[in-house]
Amino acid sequence: MITHRVCLPLAAVILLSPTLIHAQTFHTCRSFAENPHDAADCLEALFSEDPLHLTFSGMPPGNGFAVGGVLEQNTHFVSPFAGPMTTRLTPGTAALQPPNTSTSNIPSLGSLWSADGRVSAIVSFNGSWTTVGMLTIMPRGYRPGHRLDHNGVEVQCNRLGFLCTNRIFGLHFEAEHRSLQTVSFYGIGPKSPSVKYTFHQDDTYGSVRASLPIADWLSVESGLEARQTDLPPTTNPNSVSANFTPITAPGLTVQPTFIHTYVALRTAPVLYVSPRTDDQELNHTGPLMKPYLLFTLRNAAEYHWFAAQSDAPSSFQQLILDSDENIQVATVVRHYVQVQDIHGALSRFVYKNLARDCGDTGIDWSKPLDYVLKVRQRCSYGSVDIRSHVVASRTGPASTVPFYLQPTVGGSDIDSRLSLRAYPSYRFRAPDAVAVQADITLPLNLLVFYDAGTVGPNFSSLSFAHLRQDAGVGFGVSLQGNIIAQAYMAWGSSGAAPTFGYNFSKLF
Amino acid sequence: MPTQIQRLVVLMLENRSFDHMLGFLKKTNPAINGLTGTEWNYPATELAPNVVVSNDAGDVEDLDPDPNHEFAHVTNQVSSTGDPVGDPDMKGFVRDYFTNCKNAAHAAGIMKCFTPATLPILSTLATQYAVCDRWFSSVPGSTIPNRLFVHGASSAGSLTQDVLIAPFTLHTIFESFDATTPYDFAIYTSGSSVLMANRYLVQHLDKFHSYEQFVFDATHGNLPAYTFIEPAYDDDGNGLFANSQHPDFPVDRGEALIREIYYALTRSPDWKSTLFLILYDEHGGIFDHVPPPVLTCNPANAHLPVPPATPPDAFDFTRLGVRVPAVFVSPCIPPGTILNDQNYEHSSVVATVRKLFCPGSQPLTWREVQAPTFENVLTLTGSAIRADIVKLPDPVVSGGVDLSAAAAPDTPATDLSVLMAGAMHYSLQQRGLTPPGDPATLTTASQVANYLQQAQQVSKKAGGAA
Numbered sequence A: 001m002i003t004h005r006v007c008l009p010l011a012a013v014i015l016l017s018p019t020l021i022h023a024q025t026f027h028t029c030r031s032f033a034e035n036p037h038d039a040a041d042c043l044e045a046l047f048s049e050d051p052l053h054l055t056f057s058g059m060p061p062g063n064g065f066a067v068g069g070v071l072e073q074n075t076h077f078v079s080p081f082a083g084p085m086t087t088r089l090t091p092g093t094a095a096l097q098p099p100n101t102s103t104s105n106i107p108s109l110g111s112l113w114s115a116d117g118r119v120s121a122i123v124s125f126n127g128s129w130t131t132v133g134m135l136t137i138m139p140r141g142y143r144p145g146h147r148l149d150h151n152g153v154e155v156q157c158n159r160l161g162f163l164c165t166n167r168i169f170g171l172h173f174e175a176e177h178r179s180l181q182t183v184s185f186y187g188i189g190p191k192s193p194s195v196k197y198t199f200h201q202d203d204t205y206g207s208v209r210a211s212l213p214i215a216d217w218l219s220v221e222s223g224l225e226a227r228q229t230d231l232p233p234t235t236n237p238n239s240v241s242a243n244f245t246p247i248t249a250p251g252l253t254v255q256p257t258f259i260h261t262y263v264a265l266r267t268a269p270v271l272y273v274s275p276r277t278d279d280q281e282l283n284h285t286g287p288l289m290k291p292y293l294l295f296t297l298r299n300a301a302e303y304h305w306f307a308a309q310s311d312a313p314s315s316f317q318q319l320i321l322d323s324d325e326n327i328q329v330a331t332v333v334r335h336y337v338q339v340q341d342i343h344g345a346l347s348r349f350v351y352k353n354l355a356r357d358c359g360d361t362g363i364d365w366s367k368p369l370d371y372v373l374k375v376r377q378r379c380s381y382g383s384v385d386i387r388s389h390v391v392a393s394r395t396g397p398a399s400t401v402p403f404y405l406q407p408t409v410g411g412s413d414i415d416s417r418l419s420l421r422a423y424p425s426y427r428f429r430a431p432d433a434v435a436v437q438a439d440i441t442l443p444l445n446l447l448v449f450y451d452a453g454t455v456g457p458n459f460s461s462l463s464f465a466h467l468r469q470d471a472g473v474g475f476g477v478s479l480q481g482n483i484i485a486q487a488y489m490a491w492g493s494s495g496a497a498p499t500f501g502y503n504f505s506k507l508f
Numbered sequence B: 001m002p003t004q005i006q007r008l009v010v011l012m013l014e015n016r017s018f019d020h021m022l023g024f025l026k027k028t029n030p031a032i033n034g035l036t037g038t039e040w041n042y043p044a045t046e047l048a049p050n051v052v053v054s055n056d057a058g059d060v061e062d063l064d065p066d067p068n069h070e071f072a073h074v075t076n077q078v079s080s081t082g083d084p085v086g087d088p089d090m091k092g093f094v095r096d097y098f099t100n101c102k103n104a105a106h107a108a109g110i111m112k113c114f115t116p117a118t119l120p121i122l123s124t125l126a127t128q129y130a131v132c133d134r135w136f137s138s139v140p141g142s143t144i145p146n147r148l149f150v151h152g153a154s155s156a157g158s159l160t161q162d163v164l165i166a167p168f169t170l171h172t173i174f175e176s177f178d179a180t181t182p183y184d185f186a187i188y189t190s191g192s193s194v195l196m197a198n199r200y201l202v203q204h205l206d207k208f209h210s211y212e213q214f215v216f217d218a219t220h221g222n223l224p225a226y227t228f229i230e231p232a233y234d235d236d237g238n239g240l241f242a243n244s245q246h247p248d249f250p251v252d253r254g255e256a257l258i259r260e261i262y263y264a265l266t267r268s269p270d271w272k273s274t275l276f277l278i279l280y281d282e283h284g285g286i287f288d289h290v291p292p293p294v295l296t297c298n299p300a301n302a303h304l305p306v307p308p309a310t311p312p313d314a315f316d317f318t319r320l321g322v323r324v325p326a327v328f329v330s331p332c333i334p335p336g337t338i339l340n341d342q343n344y345e346h347s348s349v350v351a352t353v354r355k356l357f358c359p360g361s362q363p364l365t366w367r368e369v370q371a372p373t374f375e376n377v378l379t380l381t382g383s384a385i386r387a388d389i390v391k392l393p394d395p396v397v398s399g400g401v402d403l404s405a406a407a408a409p410d411t412p413a414t415d416l417s418v419l420m421a422g423a424m425h426y427s428l429q430q431r432g433l434t435p436p437g438d439p440a441t442l443t444t445a446s447q448v449a450n451y452l453q454q455a456q457q458v459s460k461k462a463g464g465a466a
Helices: A004-020 A023-031 A038-048 A345-357 B018-027 B071-078 B093-101 B104-111 B120-128 B143-152 B165-169 B201-207 B212-219 B251-266 B347-357 B366-370 B403-407 B415-430 B445-461
Strands: A052-058 A065-073 A112-124 A129-139 A143-148 A154-160 A163-165 A170-185 A197-215 A218-230 A257-267 A270-273 A289-308 A316-333 A371-373 A378-395 A432-442 A446-456 A468-479 A482-492 A499-502 B007-013 B130-132 B185-189 B208-210 B226-229 B274-280 B326-329 B337-339
Touching (some): A065 A129, A143 A163, A163 A197, A270 B212, B007 B143, B007 B251, B007 B347, B018 B120, B093 B104, B120 B130, B120 B326, B143 B415, B165 B415, B185 B201, B185 B212, B212 B251, B347 B366
Parallel strands (some): B007 B226, B007 B274, B130 B337, B185 B226
Antiparallel strands (some): A052 A065, A129 A170, A143 A154, A154 A163, A170 A197, A270 A289, A432 A446, A468 A482, A482 A499
């Protein structure tokens, strides 16, 4: 049901659109009645032009897709306390002086910038809706610098005191209200029956987050959030409120305001691995390939404090460990191969595929001297992605984690994070959870995957006995160049049937 | 016999004239055709004194607004009489900039030049290795046509930035790296390259790599025979700064880029057979004192035409643009080398690459055929090959430059990057693909960066299908 709370922001978006949408949108959209070819341009403009455009997005599982509007504005604020800075060379005196090797004469100013301001409102076809306002501010103070990288080469960086990084410090403010009409609930624990109940969840957040890069591979982050969740009663006979109690669904009747703080340590080293060789283009013998592996190792350790303001027994803490280890698999050719070097149908099949992976085209297989592989060509074979997500909650003696803040395993969770893809979204829920995944992405976005996971009332209960597993195949779907969905078939343990699933992120 | 170049690495930076960057090297080596300090231009207004070159370049505000450097403006810059063919006097730069900035004192800033003290890295490499003081931009015009010439010895008829079809249709030297040659090429970019809009290269997107990979590839012996490096044309608002040296971005970022590439190459197992060429696409409307030469197509080469510019310009590409810096770096080059035996231009890159790596292939245009090649700049052989690595100084932070301001994410997009987005847009449309929006609406650097990233992904996902 679309309430007045939904209609108001939507109406505002619609009413504002004609005044803010770019003139070109008007032009193409006005003329498309005369020229149907303009329809695509009109649609594209409506969904992409700044500062205001429409958007089409996936909502948390169970709430379908949403359309709405986005107002984006890059705004430049300068603090009134910022003073002028002039460190000018004196004309005519610079020539033949020794190079100035110091950059320390560049003072930091007190002014600030907002990097990105964004307000969006979307509403889905089941009446769920979200409004978000975001602002990112990056204080001034970085200077150009350089340092030795792991190859021993002096590389550029942005220097802030003793820090020398590629990325820079940022302050991120966010306010959001989210109203979800349907969130699934199967009870709590790893052995909950597969009977689906639903509830309506409204969340209101206000947060500030600070992120400081310590090195290119390491950053620290901290955040403060005020968070209010409401679970409005519904008339649905399969609702949680009609079938559960505060004992079986903690937090069902009272939802306190939480002050949520956290600290996080994030690592994201990018490592290339390839032996150092001096192969020359005219090498015709020796090893055919050397490995060229790109490791992107994203790991995070977060500790969260949720302090309930009006219902102290609901206070709890959480340790969250996330990892996403990605390995791009490639090789580099070390000796050339010509058509005349290839004998037999099998060999030709192999080299044709290699030539494709190495990016060579236009080979005339009837010409013995044509090069099939060239020295130093890079051949790409896809990637391996191993992810894990661990949540360990800690409560006081008489305290519990509200069920709506407990992690879930199965399908996608409320943040659209995939876990057990053969199971429905939110299938297993408890204060503690663990999920691991391995995805192998092959050329053409083909996907082979394995998932495992379980939940439990405490960390020691996360045993293999309750571990759920599945495996499947799928492919990525891209739109405007971004993989925005995965379609897959998954077969799970415990008799789960093959499942066709999808996971959408923002489309426009 | 000189050492054979087995690795050619070309870095093309943006919009600086030879005199502006390296003219005052003449004070350290009089053999360089640089500045004596007395070169002058007519003033912006009639009664004002002539404007003499000065050695105080550095403040980014000197070249804001961006000096004009389209064809008509270059004509006025090189010839105060408006006749560039007869005997250009190179005295119209100040007046032309005045038409843009409307401030006589500010217009004089077009005569400001760097010195070895304020541009220490490029100057050091130019003196420790080789500098060419007769390298001219290929077109008396703007960036896109000149950047097309370095790849195709032609601009596909483009004389202005706005001919979006040209990057798509241009035949480039990269097409000659076919199955008949054992050599390969790679293009390293910091997000944008006009080459990504080319109809041949969109089918070979695996040849494009991020600049972040370059240092690793260089130090591990993974660079192919020919490497072309694109600088970052815009700030991305998240720590990546423009280092193309395009006015009004500070030059020190580009200096740091040059140093980074130099050190990476010196750690390469191929260093002793590598030539690193630092080039600038065109002069950016900034003063230089050497008149650009006029070319004549040899009748024997008339069967390889350079597509003429379309009316109203109707230019036949028989006149070169203003002189730009060109510095050659290799351990096979003795210090203090000056290359000035012939008039080099961007087509010389195409001609040299073909000569070295694709000798069996056909030249693209008469400009390529007639362009001098530069492989003989490597003169040291055997035990004479240098083992030293030149210690490069730190870049000098430009005077008065608020460098951290460059990090502002709302930095307006440069015309060049918007044009690259436009070229990419056109290329996708020609291939029946849906571009990720209208490039005409892009106003900030981050928008352009996002657009190009999405466009490249569209292109990649389409598998390069034509």
